[in-house]
Amino acid sequence: MSEPPPEPPTGGTGEDGFDAVVIGSSFGGSVAAYRLAEGGMKVCLLERGRAYQPGKFARGVAETKENFWSPKDCLFGLYDIWSFSRMAALVSAGLGGGSLIYANVLLRMPAEWFDKWPIYRVRDEAQPLGNLD
Numbered sequence: 001m002s003e004p005p006p007e008p009p010t011g012g013t014g015e016d017g018f019d020a021v022v023i024g025s026s027f028g029g030s031v032a033a034y035r036l037a038e039g040g041m042k043v044c045l046l047e048r049g050r051a052y053q054p055g056k057f058a059r060g061v062a063e064t065k066e067n068f069w070s071p072k073d074c075l076f077g078l079y080d081i082w083s084f085s086r087m088a089a090l091v092s093a094g095l096g097g098g099s100l101i102y103a104n105v106l107l108r109m110p111a112e113w114f115d116k117w118p119i120y121r122v123r124d125e126a127q128p129l130g131n132l133d
Helices: 027-038 061-065 111-116 122-129
Strands: 020-023 043-046 079-083 088-092
Touching: 020 027, 027 043
Parallel strands: 020 043
Antiparallel strands: 079 088
């Protein structure tokens, strides 16, 4: 079983506290925290899970099966599966958020798929970016 994440640091109140709290360290959260700190603010960045050092990710099936996030089962790993009525999502638990499992996955959708978007014609706007047919 994986080790539970370390206890979060505690901040004080008043002058000892934080100017901003950012929840999530993925692409948006880490940039927001960096820019706030760069601007002179005292920032608390919250993320569940732990920091993964290069080369410390699971390398096989045996390691992967114990690398899920399920605190009720004493598992504090990287992968967390969220199930909803019409979709499922694989999210991560660790410093870096979803960027830890992003893996440059991009599916090319067929051109007719874009016709189903009701708000605007994505296909027309995306056409200059490359061939969608």
